[in-house]
Amino acid sequence: MDHVSRLPLATAALHRPRRVHTVELWRARILGVPLLWKLFGANAIIVLGTAATAFALHVNEPHMWVTLSAALLVTFAVNGGLVYLALRPLAELEEAAARVSRGERNVRVPKSPLADRNMTRVGETINRLVDRLTADRFHMRKLAAQVITAGEEERARIARQLQDSSAQTLAALSLQASAVVRDCADPAMRPRLALIHDLTVDALDEVRDLALTVYPRVLDDLGLSAALHWLARRSSNERVRVTLELGEPARLPREVESVLYQVASEAVANAIGHGKPRTVVLSLTHTLHRITLQVRDDGVGFDVSKVARGSGGFGLFAMEERVSLVDGTFEVESEPGSGTCVTVSLPWQDAA
Numbered sequence: 001m002d003h004v005s006r007l008p009l010a011t012a013a014l015h016r017p018r019r020v021h022t023v024e025l026w027r028a029r030i031l032g033v034p035l036l037w038k039l040f041g042a043n044a045i046i047v048l049g050t051a052a053t054a055f056a057l058h059v060n061e062p063h064m065w066v067t068l069s070a071a072l073l074v075t076f077a078v079n080g081g082l083v084y085l086a087l088r089p090l091a092e093l094e095e096a097a098a099r100v101s102r103g104e105r106n107v108r109v110p111k112s113p114l115a116d117r118n119m120t121r122v123g124e125t126i127n128r129l130v131d132r133l134t135a136d137r138f139h140m141r142k143l144a145a146q147v148i149t150a151g152e153e154e155r156a157r158i159a160r161q162l163q164d165s166s167a168q169t170l171a172a173l174s175l176q177a178s179a180v181v182r183d184c185a186d187p188a189m190r191p192r193l194a195l196i197h198d199l200t201v202d203a204l205d206e207v208r209d210l211a212l213t214v215y216p217r218v219l220d221d222l223g224l225s226a227a228l229h230w231l232a233r234r235s236s237n238e239r240v241r242v243t244l245e246l247g248e249p250a251r252l253p254r255e256v257e258s259v260l261y262q263v264a265s266e267a268v269a270n271a272i273g274h275g276k277p278r279t280v281v282l283s284l285t286h287t288l289h290r291i292t293l294q295v296r297d298d299g300v301g302f303d304v305s306k307v308a309r310g311s312g313g314f315g316l317f318a319m320e321e322r323v324s325l326v327d328g329t330f331e332v333e334s335e336p337g338s339g340t341c342v343t344v345s346l347p348w349q350d351a352a
Contacts, residue, residue: 092110093126096126097126109127152255156217159217174200218230224251228264228282241280245281247284247285260346263323263330263342277297277298283295289347295342296341300339301334303336304334329345330342
């Protein structure tokens with residue numbers, strides 16, 4: 001009996017959280033109603049209360065009902081009009097905030113004759129915030145350009161040192177080893193000396209390849225277009241053909257050329273190393289205000305969201321961060337079995 005008597009209590013305990021949740025849901029819906037409809041609802045309650053009071057007091061004069069109805073309708077209209085006019089500047093503030101969130105930096109909240117002092121202060125605050133963001137973005141991009149330039153200068157210095165010092169030393173060593181092999185009269189020593197010569201030549205080739213990988217001199221000497229041509233020739237082999245679709249060549253700021261080349265090199269290496277493509281296409285187009293690089297391949301593709309969440313997405317993250325330093329956009333489109341397209345777009349002002 002005791003067990004049976006507790007069943008209604010247990011059932012009530014199960015249904016109580018559901019009722020509480022329903023009440024909270026309706027309360028949230030009511031509080032989320034726009035202000036204009038809240039005002040209409042409040043006035044409707046006043047109308048019903050006034051009518052109920054007049055009915056309870058047995059007020060039956062027709063002219064009083066007409067006057068009361070007209071007064072209430074005028075109150076509805078005036079309150080609704082005032083609320084509509086008061087909230088119009090709020091829509092302008094919302095639009096300005098949305099444009100700022102999309103990355104626009106020339107947004108300004110216009111002064112509205114309908115805005116009260118509070119709305120005006122909010123608009124001025126948003127304008128000051130946008131001005132500060134624009135100034136910070138300018139200084140950040142300037143600093144990023146200096147960081148990229150300093151990094152590229154250091155890479156170029158290392159590449160020059162490898163080419164002019166280490167490579168030259170290894171070249172001289174290979175010549176000496178070749179001369180020793182030629183002049184050696186001991187048949188037992190000749191194979192060992194020849195092996196030393198071959199190892200020296202291999203090390204020389206690796207140092208030269210490393211110097212070109214660290215920083216291709218052609219990027220400084222001839223520009224991005226020539227560097228991409230060199231990258232395509234260097235990356236093509238019997239399994240993969242790297243082709244170019246370049247617009248009219250133009251010299252760009254050094255930090256822009258450096259970012260585009262590094263992204264192109266990384267994207268081509270990823271495509272050849274992981275995508276198993278037959279063709280990789282490098283495309284470079286520019287307008288008066290933006291320059292766009294695309295690296296497309298017909299490989300196996302991959303799940304972008306899965307790779308971005310895993311440890312294998314560090315390369316994509318590094319490329320995206322490098323592009324963001326110069327205020328650019330980075331996008332990867334790929335699906336398993338449909339190839340990959342890496343798109344980079346950077347702001348740029350054509351000197352012409």
